[in-house]
Amino acid sequence: MKDYRSVADAVAAEIRSGALRPGDRLPPQRAFARRRGIANSTATRVYRELARRGLTVGEVGRGTFVRAAPEGGAAALALTEPAAARVDLELNHPVVPEQSALLAEGLGGLLRPDALGHALRPVGASGPPEVRESAADLLARGGWRPDPARILFAGNGRQAVWAAVSALVPPGGRLGVEELTYPVVKAVATRLGITLVPLAMDDDGLVPQALVEAHAAAPLHAVYVQPRLHNPLSLSMSERRIAELAEALDRLALPAIEDAVWAFLRDELPPLAACAPERTVLIDSLSKRIAPGLTLGFAVAPPAPAQEIAAGLRSAGATPMRFALEAAHRWQRDGTVGALVRAKQREATARQRIAARELAGFAVRSDPRSYHCWWQLPRPWRADTFVAAAARHGIGVVPAAAFTVGGNHAPNAVRLGLATAQPEVLAQALRTLAALARSAPEDLVAD
Numbered sequence: 001m002k003d004y005r006s007v008a009d010a011v012a013a014e015i016r017s018g019a020l021r022p023g024d025r026l027p028p029q030r031a032f033a034r035r036r037g038i039a040n041s042t043a044t045r046v047y048r049e050l051a052r053r054g055l056t057v058g059e060v061g062r063g064t065f066v067r068a069a070p071e072g073g074a075a076a077l078a079l080t081e082p083a084a085a086r087v088d089l090e091l092n093h094p095v096v097p098e099q100s101a102l103l104a105e106g107l108g109g110l111l112r113p114d115a116l117g118h119a120l121r122p123v124g125a126s127g128p129p130e131v132r133e134s135a136a137d138l139l140a141r142g143g144w145r146p147d148p149a150r151i152l153f154a155g156n157g158r159q160a161v162w163a164a165v166s167a168l169v170p171p172g173g174r175l176g177v178e179e180l181t182y183p184v185v186k187a188v189a190t191r192l193g194i195t196l197v198p199l200a201m202d203d204d205g206l207v208p209q210a211l212v213e214a215h216a217a218a219p220l221h222a223v224y225v226q227p228r229l230h231n232p233l234s235l236s237m238s239e240r241r242i243a244e245l246a247e248a249l250d251r252l253a254l255p256a257i258e259d260a261v262w263a264f265l266r267d268e269l270p271p272l273a274a275c276a277p278e279r280t281v282l283i284d285s286l287s288k289r290i291a292p293g294l295t296l297g298f299a300v301a302p303p304a305p306a307q308e309i310a311a312g313l314r315s316a317g318a319t320p321m322r323f324a325l326e327a328a329h330r331w332q333r334d335g336t337v338g339a340l341v342r343a344k345q346r347e348a349t350a351r352q353r354i355a356a357r358e359l360a361g362f363a364v365r366s367d368p369r370s371y372h373c374w375w376q377l378p379r380p381w382r383a384d385t386f387v388a389a390a391a392r393h394g395i396g397v398v399p400a401a402a403f404t405v406g407g408n409h410a411p412n413a414v415r416l417g418l419a420t421a422q423p424e425v426l427a428q429a430l431r432t433l434a435a436l437a438r439s440a441p442e443d444l445v446a447d
Helices: 004-017 029-036 040-052 071-077 099-107 113-119 129-139 157-168 183-192 208-217 239-252 303-315 322-333 336-358 383-392 423-438 441-445
Strands: 056-059 063-066 151-154 174-178 195-199 222-225 256-259 280-285 297-300 363-365 372-376 413-417
Touching: 004 040, 029 040, 040 056, 040 063, 056 383, 099 322, 099 336, 113 322, 129 151, 129 297, 129 322, 151 157, 151 303, 157 183, 157 222, 157 256, 157 280, 157 297, 157 303, 174 183, 174 208, 183 195, 195 208, 208 239, 322 336, 336 423, 383 413, 383 423
Parallel strands: 174 195, 174 222, 222 256, 256 280
Antiparallel strands: 056 063, 151 297, 280 297, 363 372, 372 413
16 A cells, blocks of 8 residues: 555656646546555545645645645745845835834934943843833724733744744644634744644634634634734724624633734724733734834733743743834834834825726725735636746745645635835836736746
């Protein structure tokens, strides 16, 4: 009896040799099993293994295809590493023209020798009391303000996510996530030996009943959710859905990790933590709100997990730099943070207008104040083929497979980051992508 891994190795070798090319469709699993002389159940495991290695991608109703790029490579790293593409619609770092001047003005006092000496001393995850107070003001939105005593600081937002997940979910445990989720959470789960359980979504975000059913099937330890400006879909849950989710968490006695990194763009909306403060660890950071190079993360945690989160940050060397804490404290007090937030909200709206104009007529989902949009590609394009074609035009975009959890079929879609390119460059790039989507894939191959 053949081991599924050896069969997967053989298919991987065919992909490396070029016998199977990017975009080639693999046979249905039953046909594959007959050709390879293996059981249908073994074929199923082979297909899962190939997807896990990032060599193939499944598309609903269409089959399994050889990927143009491995999921664990370019697609997963696209959100965390600089891209080689000339126009970067992968990374999403909002910057506004007045940003540097505003930040420089607020740093003046901090650069005096005595203040700088103090700012370069070590600091723990709890930070000084006065900084927690200003952080509470910074994080406040929609009538909610966190208890300053519950605020912990991390080196960056990803470290805060890691610390929260590791504190709430043991190795081998199960973490519920939206069926399309932030790729960094996938990487964190892999490193911690945690199983991600995809939860169904609708146009209002995560479906609470899906959480209830998944927990009943096999207990979850926690759920990771993005209630406001979900990445990649830009969805924001209604107040009713937030209340339903909070009720489900309370009924199941289940903790939630709320990723609020993009929520500052919709600061009129309260977080899930406002409805379920004893069940929710809220994660935020400054990289989007203030500047890409300012890596300061926040975790607003109930008392029970707070000690474990703080201990995890200390043991991993993920506590913050005091300089970043002091800078954020000063920028919050002098109004710089508020000015930047308002400027970035305006800029996001302007960029969404560009996207709406250039992609008119296509199935694009977004929010007027989001810095990304979700593009359901027209037939006969497939996401992998489109990403490869866009790269040939010098444009980097992210395929849906980068956000898909487990063995789920990836939607035939891409995420476009609108923040990084200059407006005129963004408009031209979107115009190029629109023309590409209106052409046929075989036209490109024939070029």
